[in-house]
Structure formats: structure tokens, C-alpha cells
Amino acid sequence: xxxxxxxxxxxxxYFDRVFDxxxxxxxxxxxxxxxxxxxxxxxxxxxxxxxINVGVAEQNMITVAAGLALAGKRVFVYSLLPFLTMRCxxxxxxxxxxxxLPVSFVGVGAGYSFDFDGPSHHGLIxxxxxxxxxxxxxxxxxxxxxxxxxxxxxxxxxxxxxxxLDKGYLENLNPDSDFDSGFSLVRSGKDVxxxxxGRMLHNxxxxxxxxxxxxxxxxxxxxxxxxxxxxxxxxDAIANSKALVTLDENSAEGGLCSLIAGxxxxxxxSIPRKNFSCADGIRHRPGxxxxxxETEGLGIDELVVSISQFFHSxxxxxxxxxx
Amino acid sequence: xxxxxxxxxxxxxxxxxxxxxxxxxxxxxxHLGGTFSSIEILIALFFSGVMSYDGTNYxxxxxxxxxxxxxxxxxxxxxxxxxxxxxxxxxxxxYGQDGGLGxxxxxxxxxxxxxxxxxGHVLGIAAGLALAARLDGTNSRYFVLxxxxxxxxxxxxxxxxxxxxxxxxxxxxxxxRNRLSVTAQINDDFSGTLENKFTxxxxxxxxxxxxxxxxxxxALTFARSSHVPVAIIADTVKGKxxxxxxxxxxxxxxxxxxxxxxxAREELTR
Numbered sequence: 001x002x003x004x005x006x007x008x009x010x011x012x013x014y015f016d017r018v019f020d021x022x023x024x025x026x027x028x029x030x031x032x033x034x035x036x037x038x039x040x041x042x043x044x045x046x047x048x049x050x051x052i053n054v055g056v057a058e059q060n061m062i063t064v065a066a067g068l069a070l071a072g073k074r075v076f077v078y079s080l081l082p083f084l085t086m087r088c089x090x091x092x093x094x095x096x097x098x099x100x101l102p103v104s105f106v107g108v109g110a111g112y113s114f115d116f117d118g119p120s121h122h123g124l125i126x127x128x129x130x131x132x133x134x135x136x137x138x139x140x141x142x143x144x145x146x147x148x149x150x151x152x153x154x155x156x157x158x159x160x161x162x163x164x165l166d167k168g169y170l171e172n173l174n175p176d177s178d179f180d181s182g183f184s185l186v187r188s189g190k191d192v193x194x195x196x197x198g199r200m201l202h203n204x205x206x207x208x209x210x211x212x213x214x215x216x217x218x219x220x221x222x223x224x225x226x227x228x229x230x231x232x233x234x235x236d237a238i239a240n241s242k243a244l245v246t247l248d249e250n251s252a253e254g255g256l257c258s259l260i261a262g263x264x265x266x267x268x269x270s271i272p273r274k275n276f277s278c279a280d281g282i283r284h285r286p287g288x289x290x291x292x293x294e295t296e297g298l299g300i301d302e303l304v305v306s307i308s309q310f311f312h313s314x315x316x317x318x319x320x321x322x323x
Numbered sequence: 324x325x326x327x328x329x330x331x332x333x334x335x336x337x338x339x340x341x342x343x344x345x346x347x348x349x350x351x352x353x354h355l356g357g358t359f360s361s362i363e364i365l366i367a368l369f370f371s372g373v374m375s376y377d378g379t380n381y382x383x384x385x386x387x388x389x390x391x392x393x394x395x396x397x398x399x400x401x402x403x404x405x406x407x408x409x410x411x412x413x414x415x416x417x418y419g420q421d422g423g424l425g426x427x428x429x430x431x432x433x434x435x436x437x438x439x440x441x442x443g444h445v446l447g448i449a450a451g452l453a454l455a456a457r458l459d460g461t462n463s464r465y466f467v468l469x470x471x472x473x474x475x476x477x478x479x480x481x482x483x484x485x486x487x488x489x490x491x492x493x494x495x496x497x498x499x500r501n502r503l504s505v506t507a508q509i510n511d512d513f514s515g516t517l518e519n520k521f522t523x524x525x526x527x528x529x530x531x532x533x534x535x536x537x538x539x540x541x542a543l544t545f546a547r548s549s550h551v552p553v554a555i556i557a558d559t560v561k562g563k564x565x566x567x568x569x570x571x572x573x574x575x576x577x578x579x580x581x582x583x584x585x586x587a588r589e590e591l592t593r
Contacts, residue, residue, distance in 0.1 A: 029458070049458060052489075060447045060481035067451020070437070072384075073458070091444060091478070098438045099430050 004173045013144030014106060014165055017151035018076060022047055029068055032062045033079040058083050060093035061261055067103040074155055079125035081107035081164060096160045097133050104154035105162035107252040109301050110198050111249030113166050115289040117280045128254015130162055131227050137161040138226040142201035143172050149179050166199045173205060174222055182225030185237050189219030192311050193241035195260055197223045203300055210304040235267035243314045245307055248277040272314035332536035336362050340564045341576045341591045342402045348584050350419025352426060354395040356574035360501040360559040361396045367539035368466055370401050378408035381434060385461045390449050393470035394427045394439020404434035443476030450482055453491040464547050472504030474517060486552045487525025493547040496554040501561035505575050521554035533557030567589055
């Protein structure tokens with residue numbers, strides 16, 4: 001298998017690994033609901049019997065996947081995230097979860113990946129939906145290397161898994177991450193810890209660089225497994241800093257904001273916290289990803305100002321409460 | 324010979340209806356109408372030999388499989404699996420009790436191939452099983468029983484189109500057309516008959532008297548050898564077997580009163 005670099009598209013990271021797995025495992029079957037990817041072409045050509053385009057029919061794709069899985073096949077199902085997760089949610093809940101079938105879901109379009117295509121193509125609430133599904137593992141890789149590991153994990157996992165993929169070439173920021181822990185401390189910092197996931201890791205890294213120029217010590221956690229969470233380990237990583245920021249290109253409800261709030265509550269962690277995520281609602285506001293993020297207050301420059309202000313007011317509040 | 328077989332199936336149908344009825348009365352729970360409309364179909368499937376499936380091979384990897392969309396008819400299946408030696412007496416007796424057998428299937432019940440309770444799923448599951456069998460080069464058949472109300476679900480038609488396109492002729496679809504859903508009559512006024520629909524989707528459609536076991540067996544025998552997927556539309560009566568229940572919309576899930584139960588039992592044992 002070729003080594004991962006930042007010249008590997010994150011999608012290729014996942015699908016190249018699926019191809020490798022298919023070469024070694026004749027039980028691997030790939031279903032697509034009329035969605036394609038560059039690195040799936042070789043799969044289709046090499047294993048034509050095991051690549052099935054079910055067409056624009058997500059509900060059928062899931063029930064067919066269930067039937068294949070009941071017969072012992074290792075199944076991957078693929079489409080754009082919103083269609084993969086919402087169009088056929090009942091089929092997923094009733095069959096895949098209901099019978100705990102080890103089907104690997106892979107959806108492209110995390111966050112605002114498909115920016116210009118509008119809210120129908122934005123993956124902003126699927127994390128919340130899938131956190132509700134018992135037994136599901138939710139993976140949100142930030143690099144091609146992690147995406148490749150997600151594919152391997154999904155294949156071996158005894159229950160269902162979903163991997164959310166962004167698109168493009170993302171720097172290999174966390175080459176030494178321990179996959180089993182579900183997160184990596186990409187950089188440590190005593191003042192602020194930014195907990196983020198997916199593509200936002202790269203934005204968080206830039207924000208941290210800018211904040212450090214302003215004299216703050218800023219850490220970044222990449223939470224690439226959103227379910228299940230190791231509350232204890234994660235809380236320990238957060239507790240080393242004075243203030244916590246969650247940065248998420250997803251809805252606050254059900255996304256990282258509520259997830260981390262749950263961790264903090266469960267571990268009785270006392271730490272000032274500020275959340276930056278997408279506002280509730282469906283917005284028809286065509287534009288680039290950068291534009292969309294900036295209108296939500298998630299642009300890099302605005303985050304630097306907001307987080308700096310938050311930290312300083314949080315620290316002075318703490319100092320005043322001790323007086 | 325045919326008359327003999329017919330009489331056997333007829334008395335089996337009577338036996339099954341009575342057992343289902345007694346279970347419903349004992350537990351005060353059950354879906355009599357839709358269970359009674361499916362009795363002859365189930366007898367044809369499980370007792371004629373058209374399905375390679377019995378008490379000795381029901382977990383064998385290459386077995387034929389039966390999938391049911393209208394899972395509220397599960398009481399009939401519990402009694403059939405019991406008769407075949409698949410479901411023990413002790414477990415059957417737990418029907419309706421806390422922690423016992425429920426009003427829908429789950430995959431942990433001996434004989435059940437899937438969970439039931441939500442309509443419109445099993446045709447796709449059967450398609451997946453059939454795809455797997457094709458990849459493995461085996462000859463298993465997958466018999467699916469749907470309700471006609473269930474055929475209002477769009478997901479059924481996604482799966483039907485897929486089955487036709489992939490030529491998954493090992494999937495044999497049977498529709499129990501009792502022409503009643505929970506709240507309404509189901510008729511063909513606007514979108515055509517089920518036969519028209521399945522044919523236009525690329526399947527062969529057959530129509531049978533859903534209470535004539537021999538006719539159903541003939542259709543199943545044709546279907547299991549067909550190279551084109553087949554849908555068998557079985558015309559049935561909801562609540563068949565108890566005169567005051569037949570075609571009665573309330574008998575989808577109503578439980579008879581004491582007096583009604585007496586009358587019903589008298590008819591079933593006549």
C-alpha cells in the first residue's frame with residue numbers, strides 16, 4: 001500500500017484502502033447510490049461483480065446491504081452524506097441497527113464540502129442523527145491517512161460504522177495518532193484547548209498559530225471518532241488547559257457542542273467553554289465554503305478574535321470569583 | 324390424489340386458524356384479520372415442499388428462506404415453526420407474555436430470518452440475499468410475503484425495479500391482496516392493478532385464489548424455476564374463516580368479545 005501524503009485526496013485515502021481489502025477478501029461488496037469517486041474506477045474495473053450501482057434508490061440500497069450482510073458479505077454503502085444518512089434513516093435504524101449488521105457506511109460531503117450545491121448537499125446534522133443509533137461507530141477523519149484507517153476499521157468492525165469524508169488534499173497533521181483512542185492531541189497548549197473534528201482541524205491549526213502570535217498557548221484535539229467516546233481519556237486531555245473551545249462545521253445540536261458538553265458533565269469537569277458551530281436552520285445562501293463559514297462566524301480571522309476575547313474574559317471572571 | 328392433498332391442506336388450514344385464534348384469545352393480543360388471510364399461502368410455502376426448508380435444515384447456509392413484510396401475521400409463523408419442530412412448545416406458550424414471543428418477529432426467534440414490524444423492507448433484503456447467492460453460485464430461493472397495503476410503500480418499488488434489473492429470479496414475491504389496510508379499502512381505481520404494476524416494473528405477474536392451496540403451489544412451483552422474477556398476487560379475504568370477521572376493517576387488530584369468541588370458535592371447529 002502506498003504511503004499517505006498530503007498529495008492524497010482524503011477520499012482516495014479511504015477508497016484505495018477499500019480496493020486493497022477487496023483484493024484480499026472476496027466477500028467484500030460495494031454498493032453505491034449513483035455516486036462516484038475517482039479512486040472507485042479501478043474497483044469497478046477489477047471487481048465488476050462486486051460493485052453494484054443501485055441507482056438513485058437509497059432505501060433499497062440499505063435493505064439490499066442488509067440482505068448481503070445477513071448472507072455473510074462485508075458490505076460498503078456509499079453516497080453523498082445527506083442522502084446516505086437521511087433518505088434511508090428508517091431502513092438503517094430498523095435493519096442495520098436492529099439486527100446489528102456490520103455494514104460500512106461511507107458518505108462524502110461532510111460539512112460544507114459541497115458548498116455551492118446548497119443545503120440539500122450539506123452534511124450538518126447527520127452526526128446528531130447517527131449518535132442516536134445504538135451500536136453505530138461514527139468516524140470523521142481529518143486526513144487521508146486517517147481515512148484509510150477508517151476503511152480498515154470499518155471492514156473489521158463487528159457492528160455498523162459510518163465514515164464521513166471531506167474532499168481534497170489535507171495536510172497530514174497528526175501522523176502519530178493512536179486510532180484506538182478515537183482522538184489525537186495534535187498540539188498541546190496551557191491556555192486554550194480547541195476540540196475539533198474533520199476538516200476543521202486544519203482551520204483550528206491555523207487559528208492556534210495566529211493565537212500563539214498573540215501570546216496564547218493553544219492546544220488542538222482532533223476528535224476523529226465521535227461515537228463511541230472515551231470520556232475519561234478525552235476529559236483528561238481537555239483538563240490540562242484553562243479554557244475549552246469546540247469548533248465544529250456541524251449543527252450545535254447533536255454535533256461536537258452537545259457531545260463535549262456531555263463529556264464535561266459526565267466527568268464533572270469545571271472549565272470555561274465556548275462553542276463555535278453552524279447555527280440551527282436551513283440556509284439558502286449560495287457561496288464558497290469560506291463564505292459560508294465566515295457568515296457563521298467560523299472564518300479564521302473572526303475565530304482568532306472571538307477566542308482571544310473569550311479566553312481573556314473567562315480568565316478575568318475566574319480571577320474575580322476568587323477575590 | 325389432488326382431492327386428497329386438497330383435503331389435507333384444508334384440514335391443516337383449519338388446524339392453523341384454530342391454533343392462532345386460541346393464542347389470540349389467551350393472550351388478548353393479535354392481528355386476526357391479516358393472519359387469517361395468509362393461512363393458505365403459508366401452508367403452500369411451508370408444507371408443500373416448494374420451499375427447501377424444514378425442521379432439519381432451517382439454519383443451513385444454503386437453505387431457501389422465507390421473509391415476511393406483513394409481520395403482524397407472525398402468530399401463524401410461530402405455530403408453523405412449532406409444527407415443524409423449529410420453535411419449542413415452551414416458547415410458543417410465551418406468546419403475549421412479558422418477555423415472551425411478541426407481536427412481531429425478531430431475528431433471535433428460531434425460524435425468523437429478520438426483524439419485522441416496519442413495512443416495505445423485506446423485498447430489498449431478499450434481493451440482497453439473492454445477490455449474495457449469485458456471487459456464491461448457490462441455488463437458494465427467497466420467498467417473500469407482502470401485504471397489499473405494504474405495496475403502497477415506495478421502497479417496495481425501488482426493490483422491485485432492482486430485482487427486475489438484476490434479474491434476481493431467485494426472489495419469489497407473493498402479495499396477500501386482502502384489499503384492506505388498517506383504515507381503508509385498497510382498490511385499483513387510480514394507479515392500476517398490482518399485476519399491472521409488477522409487470523410494468525419488469526416482473527412476471529400471476530394471479531391466484533389466495534385460499535386455494537393447490538393453485539398457490541402451482542404458481543410457486545412455476546416461480547421458483549422461472550428465469551424472470553415473478554410476483555404472485557393472491558386474492559384473499561381479510562379474516563377468512565370467521566364469517567363475521569371476513570372483510571371487516573376493524574378485524575385488523577380487534578380482539579373478539581367473549582360472545583364473539585364463542586361464535587368464532589364454533590365456526591372454526593365446525
